[in-house]
Amino acid sequence: MLELKHVGFETEENKEILHDVSLTLQERFVAITGPNGGGKSTLAKIIAGIYEPTSGQILFDGVDITHLSITERANLGISYAFQQPVRFKGLKVKDLLSLAAGRDTSVNEACSYLSEVGLCARDYVDREINASLSGGELKRIEIAMVLARGTKLSIFDEPEAGIDLWSFQNLIRVFEKMYEQTKGSILIISHQERILNIADTIVVVKEGRIAQKGPRTEILPALLGSADAAREACDVLTDKMEGSVTP
Amino acid sequence: MMDAIEKKLLHEVAELDSLPVGAYNIRANGSLQSRSVTANIDIVTKEDKPGIDIFIKPGTKNESVHIPVIISQTGLTDLVYNDFHIGDGADVTIIAGCGIHNCGGGNAQHDGIHTFYVGKNAKIRYVEKHYGEGDGRGKQIMNPTTVIHLAEGAQMEMETTQIAGIDDTIRKTSGDAAAGASLIIREKILTVGDQHAVTDFVVDLNGEGCSANVISRSVAKDHSVQEFKSYINGNCACAGHSECDAIIMDDARVIATPGLIANHVDASLIHEAAIGKIAGEQLIKLMTLGLTEQEAEEQIVNGFLA
Numbered sequence: 001m002l003e004l005k006h007v008g009f010e011t012e013e014n015k016e017i018l019h020d021v022s023l024t025l026q027e028r029f030v031a032i033t034g035p036n037g038g039g040k041s042t043l044a045k046i047i048a049g050i051y052e053p054t055s056g057q058i059l060f061d062g063v064d065i066t067h068l069s070i071t072e073r074a075n076l077g078i079s080y081a082f083q084q085p086v087r088f089k090g091l092k093v094k095d096l097l098s099l100a101a102g103r104d105t106s107v108n109e110a111c112s113y114l115s116e117v118g119l120c121a122r123d124y125v126d127r128e129i130n131a132s133l134s135g136g137e138l139k140r141i142e143i144a145m146v147l148a149r150g151t152k153l154s155i156f157d158e159p160e161a162g163i164d165l166w167s168f169q170n171l172i173r174v175f176e177k178m179y180e181q182t183k184g185s186i187l188i189i190s191h192q193e194r195i196l197n198i199a200d201t202i203v204v205v206k207e208g209r210i211a212q213k214g215p216r217t218e219i220l221p222a223l224l225g226s227a228d229a230a231r232e233a234c235d236v237l238t239d240k241m242e243g244s245v246t247p
Numbered sequence: 248m249m250d251a252i253e254k255k256l257l258h259e260v261a262e263l264d265s266l267p268v269g270a271y272n273i274r275a276n277g278s279l280q281s282r283s284v285t286a287n288i289d290i291v292t293k294e295d296k297p298g299i300d301i302f303i304k305p306g307t308k309n310e311s312v313h314i315p316v317i318i319s320q321t322g323l324t325d326l327v328y329n330d331f332h333i334g335d336g337a338d339v340t341i342i343a344g345c346g347i348h349n350c351g352g353g354n355a356q357h358d359g360i361h362t363f364y365v366g367k368n369a370k371i372r373y374v375e376k377h378y379g380e381g382d383g384r385g386k387q388i389m390n391p392t393t394v395i396h397l398a399e400g401a402q403m404e405m406e407t408t409q410i411a412g413i414d415d416t417i418r419k420t421s422g423d424a425a426a427g428a429s430l431i432i433r434e435k436i437l438t439v440g441d442q443h444a445v446t447d448f449v450v451d452l453n454g455e456g457c458s459a460n461v462i463s464r465s466v467a468k469d470h471s472v473q474e475f476k477s478y479i480n481g482n483c484a485c486a487g488h489s490e491c492d493a494i495i496m497d498d499a500r501v502i503a504t505p506g507l508i509a510n511h512v513d514a515s516l517i518h519e520a521a522i523g524k525i526a527g528e529q530l531i532k533l534m535t536l537g538l539t540e541q542e543a544e545e546q547i548v549n550g551f552l553a
Contacts, residue, residue: 050531070534079535086532089492090464090550099536099546149536 001026001185002047002153007056009042017042019208021056025187029179031199031216032189033223039208040189041083044155047187048080049073060153077152081145083161083189085138087130093141094125100148113144116177118170135162143174154178156188160195172198196220249275252348256317259378260344263313271313272299277325288312288339298328298360301341305334305366312341316359321351321385326358335366335398341373345389347413349381356388363393365428368400375405379412386414395422397430399454404431409444410552411437417445424485426454434463435552438471438499448477452485452514461489466548467499478506481514491520494551496544 002025009018018039032040045051047058049070058066065073088096097113098105105113111121117140127133129141139162146154159175160168172194178186179198188195196202202219204212212219249257253275257263266281270288273280277297284290287307291300301312318325331341349355365371379387395403401424409416422430430450438444450459459479467473479487493501507516525547533543 048535050535070531071537071539074535074537082528082532086526086528088529088547088550090553091546092550095546095550096536099533099538102537145536 001061002187003059004047005057005059007043007046007053007058009039009046009051010054017208018046018053021205021208021210023203023210023213025185025201027200028185029175029198029200030185030187030203031196031201032187032203032205033191033196034205034211038206040205041157043205044080044157044187044189047153048078048155050080074151077184079146079149079151079154081142081154081156081159083157085142087133087138089128089130091129092125093127093129096129096141096145097125097148100145102149105148113148114141116147116174117141117144118167119144136164136167139163140167143171147174147178150182151184153185153187156186156190158189158191160190160192168192168194193220193224196223249280250319252319253317256319256346256348256378257315260317260346260376261313261315261342263315267311267313269311269313270301271315272301274314274316274325274327276318276320277323285310293328293330296328297326298330301329301331303331303333303337303339305336307334307337307339310339312339314341314343316343316345316357317348318346318355318357319348319350321349321355322353324354324356324358327360329359329361331361331363331365333363333365333369333371336368337366338370339372341371342375343373344376344378345391346377347379347381347387347389349379349385349387352384354386354388355381356390358390358392360392361394363395363403365395365397365401365403367398369398370401371403373403373405375407377407377409377413377416379414387412388415389413390417391419393420395420395430397422397424397428397457399425400427401425402429404433406433406435408435409437410435411439411442413442413444414440415443417447419447421449421451422459423451423453424457424459426456428454428457430457430459432459432461434461434465436463436465436473437468437548437552438466438473439468440471441469442471443473444471445474446476448489449480450478450487451480451482452487453482454485455483456485457483458486459488463489463491463493464551465492465501466494466496466552467501468496470498472500473502475501475503476506477504477518478508479516479518480508480510481516482510484511484513485515487514487516489518491522492551493522494548495522495524 004023007021114121272282287304289302345357347355477489491503503520505518530543
């Protein structure tokens with residue numbers, strides 16, 4: 001469905017962020033993970049059209065979208081949930097949901113999207129998307145907008161960032177339900193084990209390159225293995241520190 | 248009888264498609280078109296100068312007064328003095344507005360001077376809209392002046408809107424508030440082309456515990472110029488807040504000059520001002536929802552001024 005061929009991206013200052021990334025995504029639930037600063041968000045933005053790659057080609061359902069605008073890609077069926085949602089003075093939750101759905105949404109319809117992300121439509125439809133909303137609320141509204149669009153491909157950039165623990169439990173359910181009930185594909189950038197745990201495929205991006213790609217069953221244990229190793233290393237440090245204060 | 252142009256103007260400034268219920272005074276092309284009074288609200292033509300006196304009896308509740316002005320003749324300059332005498336404890340809505348349709352080569356101008364004497368504990372909602380259109384070379388000019396005197400415990404909420412259409416405007420609003428009175432002013436302005444709009448607020452907070460809140464949202468497009476001046480004088484224990492938020496586009500200019508003058512140690516005054524273009528990420532967000540850049544811009548501007 002989505003194919004990246006030798007995609008590269010350099011900033012205006014000639015800093016290379018992505019190097020020769022080739023990737024074919026057929027699976028319905030793909031998680032991209034990897035260390036911070038490795039190029040994950042850049043990759044997502046290149047797919048959504050926010051950045052244009054400096055080299056390579058992107059195909060979506062066989063169509064070359066490399067030079068298409070954000071709008072054109074959105075209309076072909078790509079949605080993108082920002083890691084840091086944008087605030088709008090004056091625009092209301094209802095307005096953005098209507099724009100996302102492509103038609104005026106009724107309160108009932110808004111309710112079906114907002115309740116998925118744990119918000120009560122009655123309290124929120126008329127709220128402005130301004131500084132009065134908390135980061136967690138904005139994040140949930142951002143996800144609701146992607147649900148309202150219901151497109152072929154939904155990209156989520158670190159949906160867990162800025163969400164409290166209670167919301168996080170529900171967030172996992174949102175993605176599980178999306179996976180079960182819609183026909184679209186989900187591409188999630190995440191560091192969270194519980195999100196990686198529900199993906200079909202995991203891609204590890206590191207230093208601007210694809211470090212690993214494979215089924216979850218194969219990739220996740222290896223990733224967790226390295227995390228366990230890190231935990232052990234920390235334990236050594238903790239023991240030493242505790243040891244140093246114990247008489 | 249009104250013609251189609253006049254009916255459209257009336258719809259734009261007062262959202263009226265037929266004669267309103269309650270008291271009204273419709274002025275068209277410099278003279279009285281129609282008037283209605285009620286048991287509690289009287290409207291009297293001034294003898295010494297153009298304009299009207301509106302008398303609202305103490306305790307009048309849930310009534311409204313419409314006083315639209317429409318001009319469809321080119322080259323006409325109209326000046327009126329409208330005085331509102333609002334009795335103690337009244338609770339009413341006043342809807343004013345001016346619409347100009349200028350299809351000729353001369354300028355059409357309306358200068359309205361509205362003075363409010365708001366009685367003790369009265370509550371007023373005052374809505375004014377300014378609208379201009381024209382297919383001729385002549386300019387649409389409006390210079391509304393509003394003077395507000397609030398007695399003890401009086402509350403006034405003023406909403407003033409000018410969405411494009413007016414080539415040149417100087418909007419002056421001044422007010423004074425006695426103890427416990429509160430004044431809220433919400434202004435929305437959009438200028439396009441070579442339009443020029445000046446907003447000038449001066450509020451004197453004179454009585455213990457009174458307050459003023461001035462909120463201005465504006466969008467300046469093309470080559471238009473906007474100037475926003477706001478002065479709040481805190482002369483006692485009072486609370487004053489003013490907020491000016493402007494979106495600047497194209498080659499427009501926006502000048503914001505906020506002023507806070509505290510003449511008393513317990514005067515608490517706050518000002519917030521922000522001028523900036525539409526944030527790139529706002530456009531990008533709406534484009535990821537399928538809007539073109541231009542549609543995204545329109546949504547952001549319309550939402551901002553809604």
